[in-house]
Amino acid sequence: MKIVDFGRHDGPLVLFGGPYSNLQATQALLAHARSRGIAPAATVCTGDVVAYCGAPAATVAALRAAGCPVVAGNCEKQLAAGAGDCGCGFAPGSTCDRLSARWYSHADAALGPGDRAWMAGLPDIGLFTHRGGRFAVIHGGATDVARFLWPTSPDACFAEEIAAVRAAAGPVDGIVAGHCGIPFTRRVAGVAWINAGVIGMPPNDGAPQTRFAVLAGGAPRIERLTYDHAGAAATMRAAGLTQGYDRGLATGYWPSEDVLPPDLRRAACASG
Numbered sequence: 001m002k003i004v005d006f007g008r009h010d011g012p013l014v015l016f017g018g019p020y021s022n023l024q025a026t027q028a029l030l031a032h033a034r035s036r037g038i039a040p041a042a043t044v045c046t047g048d049v050v051a052y053c054g055a056p057a058a059t060v061a062a063l064r065a066a067g068c069p070v071v072a073g074n075c076e077k078q079l080a081a082g083a084g085d086c087g088c089g090f091a092p093g094s095t096c097d098r099l100s101a102r103w104y105s106h107a108d109a110a111l112g113p114g115d116r117a118w119m120a121g122l123p124d125i126g127l128f129t130h131r132g133g134r135f136a137v138i139h140g141g142a143t144d145v146a147r148f149l150w151p152t153s154p155d156a157c158f159a160e161e162i163a164a165v166r167a168a169a170g171p172v173d174g175i176v177a178g179h180c181g182i183p184f185t186r187r188v189a190g191v192a193w194i195n196a197g198v199i200g201m202p203p204n205d206g207a208p209q210t211r212f213a214v215l216a217g218g219a220p221r222i223e224r225l226t227y228d229h230a231g232a233a234a235t236m237r238a239a240g241l242t243q244g245y246d247r248g249l250a251t252g253y254w255p256s257e258d259v260l261p262p263d264l265r266r267a268a269c270a271s272g
Helices: 021-037 055-066 074-082 094-108 113-120 155-169 229-238 245-251 264-271
Strands: 003-009 013-016 043-045 124-132 133-137 175-178 185-187 191-195 208-214 223-224
Touching: 013 021, 013 175, 021 043, 021 055, 021 223, 043 124, 055 094, 055 113, 055 191, 113 155, 155 175, 155 185, 155 191, 229 245
Parallel strands: 003 124, 013 043, 133 175, 175 191
Antiparallel strands: 013 208, 124 133, 185 191, 208 223
């Protein structure tokens, strides 16, 4: 397991995940951080730089040029290894599993050796200190890079991952994660768990804005990212990625809702 220290930060940090080959969202996030005076070193990504959308190589290039700290997501690991699928942890036969083949093959064809070498060098865990607290950055889980931890997952699941992070990297006051696509915060076993969400796809809530987190003083804040989602969808269609995620950028709903726990799907949320 590769662990890298991302340094000490006393000012605000922007925490984000899942650029998902969405160049327009990535550019908007980087511009937003600059507008707040937040340096690239304090703009931290939880991985899955490439996935559903249409501009994998350009998105990788934008993040590499910016110099943001990034931890390896399952997509980075699979592409670096030359694997045949995304390794996302989708249930076999699920909509996500079926639809992933097309976008993964598009990303696989678009990326060159330099991109894959960069992905291969990304850490599994990043560490930073912020105002006296020590934080770890992971993708899904420390026991499994593609583990889905949801807002409604049992405390025991989070406690298992916290223990694994501590075993690998020492004591932590907070963990920043991604992968599941739904932003949330929890507190388990005295540790703040911050899922920063993803910027490349909306969180299945019926609006096109995506999410990121800001860690400043006090509790972390989940914020909305407004960007050129129509342009991102057009890029997807030009690449032949018309399996439904292109429409999801505008509608705010995933075509693959079956990946969600039943209590987080639209019908349950509407009835609740």
